[in-house]
Amino acid sequence: MKKWMLSAIVYLLVVIGGYMVYDSVAAEPPVENNHGEEHEEVTDDENAEESHGHEEEDSNAEDHGEGASHEHEEGTDNGVSEVNVALNVDNDTMIIDIQDMDQKPVSELEINHEKLVHLIVVDEHLDKYYHLHPEQVGEGKFQVNQELPEGSYKAFVDIKPSHLNYVVSPIAFTIGEESEGHAHGELTADESLTKVVDGHQVTLIPSSLVSGEAVTLNFDIKDAQLEPYLGAMGHVVILDQAANEYLHVHPADHEQPIFETTFSEPGIYKIWAEFKQNGKVSVYPFVVEIK
Known part of the structure; x- marks a missing residue:
């Protein structure tokens, strides 16, 4: 009788112990799976924020790209010229050389009011005025013949390069010997227009x-x-x-x-x-x- 009761008690303790171990293991979720689910949730939120951020950046990039393209196509004057213009005056012959920043001839010019080149020449007092139209004599090279009295002048080469930004700048030159101490006369506004x-x-x-x-x-x-x-x-x-x-x-x-x-x-x-x-x-x- 005592032997049977002792066996029953041992059996009961084994069952209770096994149940407690099983309950402890089953009740605690796997650490690895929980970590993976939490990481996945955070990643989705970050992806959503990053995706939204990229959309804004892409939108801004597209807007900026369109603006930049529009400015380039319109040839907006940004104050920086990508074209070098040289003027050589020999007696009555005026020769214009048009080159890019790599010293290569600029051959692609747009026709501007029926001419490729408008050459404006004025004297130092703004009394003499010439509007000339040089003819092309080579790649990036134009020539015109115009007799000018002795004196100091400024020339303005007005062109429209097809793919380069260009800013018209004055080119100073002298016909004959430059007089010493000459002064630019002050202009006075006209009383009558x-x-x-x-x-x-x-x-x-x-x-x-x-x-x-x-x-x-x-x-x-x-x-x-x-x-x-x-x-x-x-x-x-x-x-x-x-x-x-x-x-x-x-x-x-x-x-x-x-x-x-x-x-x-x-x-x-x-x-x-x-x-x-x-x-x-x-x-x-x-x-x-x-x-």
Whole structure:
């Protein structure tokens, strides 16, 4: 009897011990699986944030790319020229060499108002004015013949390279011996903006004369019928008094002599307006003060 009871007690203890071990193991979740599930959840959240961040970055990149492309296609003037222009004057012959930054000829130029190159030449006093159109004589090379009196000049080569940014800058040169101690004469604003040239009267009517804002230059042509000149009803070239800032303005309207521009700084400016009347191109000079 005692032997049977002892066996029963031992058996009961084994069963209870085994059940306690089993319950302990079954109740505690596997550490590895729990860690993996937690890591996966965090990773999804991070992926969602990273994905959202990449979408914003991609969106910004696309916007930036479109803007950059638009600026490149429009040839926006960012103040840095990718083209070097050299001018060689020998007697009455003026030769222009156009090269890129690698000193290779620039051969791809866009036609701008029926010409590949517009060459503007003025003397030091802004009294003499020449609007020339050199002809191509080689790759990146243009030539024009023009007799110039002795004196100091500045030239402006106006071109539109197809794939390069270009900023028009003055090129100084001298015909004959350079006089010593010559001074640039001070310009005075015109009291009247009505000019008579070749028997034709033209009046300049500016919308305003204030720097930093859009200005409309309207020209009242009296008793004359304008004719198309280089694909437009006129051309306007503007220089500041020091002949450093160059503006070549074309009509805003194909039928009317109305021009739009902006003067970046206050000062004295000279305006040359070119109109073709009765088969002849006449140049009307105006001097204005921009406040």
